[in-house]
Amino acid sequence: MSGSLLRRVRVAEVEQVANRIKRFRLVDIDNAPLSEFSGGSHISVVMHSGDRLMRNPYSLMGSPTDTSSYQISVLNCGNDSRGGSKFMHDAVSVGSELEISEPLNLFPPCKLARKHILVAGGIGITPFMSMMNELDALHCDFELHYGVRSLEEGAYCKYLQSRYGSRVNVYLQDQGQMIPLESVLGSQRLGTHMYVCGPKPMIDWALQTAELLGWPAENVHSEQFSAPPPGKPFVVKLAKSGREIEVRGHQSILEALEEHGVDAPFLCRGGACGQCETGVVSCDGFIEHNDHFLTEAERVSGKKIMICMSRIPSGSITLDL
Amino acid sequence: MTISTLKSRPTYPGLSPDHNARSNIIVCDKAGAEAVTELFSRADDTFAKRSTVIVAEGTTDQDAETLKTALAPATVGFQPSLETGIARLREFLKDAPMGLRLYAAGSEPLIGSVVQAAADYSIDHLSIRTEHRGSLKRRVQCVHCKGFTENVTTNPVTCSHCGLTLMVRDHYSRRLAAFQGVCIDAEVPGEVPETEALYQ
Ligand SMILES: Cc1cc2nc3c(=O)[nH]c(=O)nc-3n(C[C@H](O)[C@H](O)[C@H](O)COP(=O)(O)OP(=O)(O)OC[C@H]3O[C@@H](n4cnc5c(N)ncnc54)[C@H](O)[C@@H]3O)c2cc1C
Numbered sequence: 134m135s136g137s138l139l140r141r142v143r144v145a146e147v148e149q150v151a152n153r154i155k156r157f158r159l160v161d162i163d164n165a166p167l168s169e170f171s172g173g174s175h176i177s178v179v180m181h182s183g184d185r186l187m188r189n190p191y192s193l194m195g196s197p198t199d200t201s202s203y204q205i206s207v208l209n210c211g212n213d214s215r216g217g218s219k220f221m222h223d224a225v226s227v228g229s230e231l232e233i234s235e236p237l238n239l240f241p242p243c244k245l246a247r248k249h250i251l252v253a254g255g256i257g258i259t260p261f262m263s264m265m266n267e268l269d270a271l272h273c274d275f276e277l278h279y280g281v282r283s284l285e286e287g288a289y290c291k292y293l294q295s296r297y298g299s300r301v302n303v304y305l306q307d308q309g310q311m312i313p314l315e316s317v318l319g320s321q322r323l324g325t326h327m328y329v330c331g332p333k334p335m336i337d338w339a340l341q342t343a344e345l346l347g348w349p350a351e352n353v354h355s356e357q358f359s360a361p362p363p364g365k366p367f368v369v370k371l372a373k374s375g376r377e378i379e380v381r382g383h384q385s386i387l388e389a390l391e392e393h394g395v396d397a398p399f400l401c402r403g404g405a406c407g408q409c410e411t412g413v414v415s416c417d418g419f420i421e422h423n424d425h426f427l428t429e430a431e432r433v434s435g436k437k438i439m440i441c442m443s444r445i446p447s448g449s450i451t452l453d454l
Numbered sequence: 455m456t457i458s459t460l461k462s463r464p465t466y467p468g469l470s471p472d473h474n475a476r477s478n479i480i481v482c483d484k485a486g487a488e489a490v491t492e493l494f495s496r497a498d499d500t501f502a503k504r505s506t507v508i509v510a511e512g513t514t515d516q517d518a519e520t521l522k523t524a525l526a527p528a529t530v531g532f533q534p535s536l537e538t539g540i541a542r543l544r545e546f547l548k549d550a551p552m553g554l555r556l557y558a559a560g561s562e563p564l565i566g567s568v569v570q571a572a573a574d575y576s577i578d579h580l581s582i583r584t585e586h587r588g589s590l591k592r593r594v595q596c597v598h599c600k601g602f603t604e605n606v607t608t609n610p611v612t613c614s615h616c617g618l619t620l621m622v623r624d625h626y627s628r629r630l631a632a633f634q635g636v637c638i639d640a641e642v643p644g645e646v647p648e649t650e651a652l653y654q
């Protein structure tokens with residue numbers, strides 16, 4: 134499928150940019166030019182950590198027209214994660230080789246907007262790095278509102294302020310500063326669009342604030358860095374081939390299928406794009422839907438599952454694969 | 455009928471109030487005004503207070519009075535034609551802030567003109583709440599001379615600019631706010647199917 138076209142890259146530079154955040158610069162293994170991308174795009178990084186195979190999406194940060202290298206920033210989620218981000222921090226250094234997917238954009242700026250309001254929380258700054266680069270080059274009107282825990286925890290605060298000046302507003306939580314979203318959104322002219330990326334509660338808050346101020350849904354956009362939540366092991370039965378595959382507690386269905394050589398469609402691996410939608414033939418108990426794609430009615434019907442994010446508590450589920 | 459298998463054919467789901475909008479601008483013709491009255495009856499009282507209605511069709515003084523009463527407490531403005539109505543709409547949109555919700559109710563040329571003007575102010579057509587009422591008349595663009603023929607109620611129709619006999623297609627352009635008209639007797643001039651009053 135489209136998501137499985139891979140390219141080998143080498144790590145050319147690693148920089149600690151904040152307490153738990155590292156920036157990685159990736160170049161093609163043969164120094165061939167990389168594909169151009171659009172602001173807001175991400176790539177998937179394939180990681181082989183021990184016997185585990187992971188593919189984590191990371192937003193591209195640099196200039197969309199720079200094809201000599203890609204830059205990503207990774208927040209170390211530490212020991213309470215499945216370990217992809219920890220692997221990037223501990224095991225990847227200058228000279229390491231990785232595999233990446235081609236860029237994919239599920240968070241592009243709206244071309245017709247008269248102004249762009251970018252709202253970021255913590256590591257959620259990353260998609261806006263390339264977006265601002267693009268908007269600035271096109272002379273588009275934008276402003277950034279960026280909330281971080283502290284200057285030490287927040288990446289690129291100084292850099293952004295020196296590059297974009299008063300268009301960048303940084304809010305330090307440890308100083309009691311909050312993004313004054315209501316007043317920011319309350320005084321924008323018609324044709325303004327808002328984009329939000331950050332922790333889920335922040336995204337929910339921003340979307341709700343915009344809605345209550347009468348912003349049409351078409352003018353608000355969000356990207357959530359969701360990762361498949363862990364659970365207990367269960368069994369996936371494939372109706373067409375008759376195979377049975379075990380999904381471990383720290384695996385998604387998609388990852389388990391891939392580990393066993395089953396080629397399933399995917400793109401975003403974050404429950405957003407809809408590519409991995411799979412029919413459910415039968416299921417023990419309830420599906421834990423963790424995606425942002427299916428409608429409420431589809432969830433309740435129990436006939437569909439997004440296999441990159443969702444799982445069942447225990448027992449087995451039979452998929453139309 | 456406003457249903458078609460052609461994708462470009464717009465659909466009009468009906469008016470519903472956006473209770474969060476800080477101001478509502480509603481453009482309608484006389485037939486569409488009924489849909490606006492119904493919209494107000496479904497919404498809370500403050501909704502109409504935050505609303506401005508532009509009636510973009512000539513009305514008698516008596517009609518205007520009746521409408522004003524029916525649409526109270528909204529601010530109601532009367533314009534003699536669709537053209538002047540759209541010019542008035544543009545004045546409202548020019549310096550408006552976010553939080554404004556746009557509505558259109560009436561004939562397809564009216565709805566199409568509202569959507570077309572709104573695009574100049576970066577309003578996404580999907581965020582405009584629309585309801586079709588009254589005549590099925592269409593605005594048609596001749597694909598040959600590019601001229602527009604207004605208030606088309608028949609198919610085929612004679613192009614008011616170049617005189618060709620045009621078959622009116624469901625192919626719609628949002629940018630032009632018009633349906634496409636294609637010469638129907640190009641092969642054998644004069645061989646024209648019977649004219650049907652499809653868009654009364
Ligand atoms: C479109 C998109 C773009 C992204 N861009 C970026 C980016 O630019 N930078 C970036 O750093 N990240 C980004 N992410 C997130 C990234 O892909 C990973 O999800 C993240 O790095 C964490 O991966 P992980 O393997 O370390 O942890 P995962 O296991 O994937 O964990 C994610 C979170 O789940 C929780 N968790 C996992 N396992 C457990 C457990 N056993 N017990 C309790 N809690 C658990 C943790 O709190 C952890 O923070 C993006 C995600 C998407 C969908």
Ligand code: FES
Pocket residue numbers: 398399400401402403404405406407408409410424426439440441442
């Ligand atoms: S891969 Fe995009 S929703 Fe699952």
